[in-house]
Amino acid sequence: MAEGAEAFDAIVEVGGGTGAITQALANRNPEARLVVFELSEQLADGLHARFPHAQVVAGAFHENVSVLHDLPPKTVVVSGLPFRSLPARIVRPTVDALADVLRADQARRLVQFSYRLRAPFAAPADFVWRRVCTVWRNAPPANVWELHGKPVSA
Numbered sequence: 001m002a003e004g005a006e007a008f009d010a011i012v013e014v015g016g017g018t019g020a021i022t023q024a025l026a027n028r029n030p031e032a033r034l035v036v037f038e039l040s041e042q043l044a045d046g047l048h049a050r051f052p053h054a055q056v057v058a059g060a061f062h063e064n065v066s067v068l069h070d071l072p073p074k075t076v077v078v079s080g081l082p083f084r085s086l087p088a089r090i091v092r093p094t095v096d097a098l099a100d101v102l103r104a105d106q107a108r109r110l111v112q113f114s115y116r117l118r119a120p121f122a123a124p125a126d127f128v129w130r131r132v133c134t135v136w137r138n139a140p141p142a143n144v145w146e147l148h149g150k151p152v153s154a
């Protein structure tokens with residue numbers, strides 16, 4: 001996950017949780033601006049204390065996405081949200097908000113962690129999924145997926 005976020009000027013993590021991925025992102029990309037969204041206020045407080053240089057946003061990503069209005073073009077979004085088990089009323093606005101962030105620049109992408117072999121969610125029409133790798137040493141084995149905009153034909 002953290003490897004896929006290298007060479008970007010800003011990293012947005014959705015669902016920071018206990019901070020395991022946040023820590024790897026911060027270690028590998030100390031110069032990048034880091035914004036972390038976390039639904040649970042308690043977990044968000046923990047992330048804020050542990051990563052004082054990061055902007056931690058408590059609450060649902062799709063309800064707070066407006067804080068991302070000034071991101072640099074080279075931004076990567078990293079997510080561990082369990083899309084396949086979330087209710088549609090959460091998945092739909094979350095995917096819409098993610099797609100809006102990615103559409104702002106062709107260089108942007110979503111790096112998504114999933115335990116399933118299927119793509120994490122149906123890609124919007126102007127996006128495509130790529131399965132980057134399977135991490136066999138994770139228990140259970142996990143897949144890293146990347147969502148990016150389809151190339152614009154001339």
Ligand SMILES: C[S@@+](CC[C@H](N)C(=O)[O-])C[C@H]1O[C@@H](n2cnc3c(N)ncnc32)[C@H](O)[C@@H]1O
Nearest residue numbers: 015016017018019020021038039040060061080
């Ligand atoms: C699978 S856990 C992430 C695990 C995390 N990488 C860790 O190391 O703990 C998913 C996290 O996403 C948060 N979450 C769920 N829905 C969310 C949403 N709509 N916006 C932001 N965070 C959300 C949950 O509270 C949970 O902490």
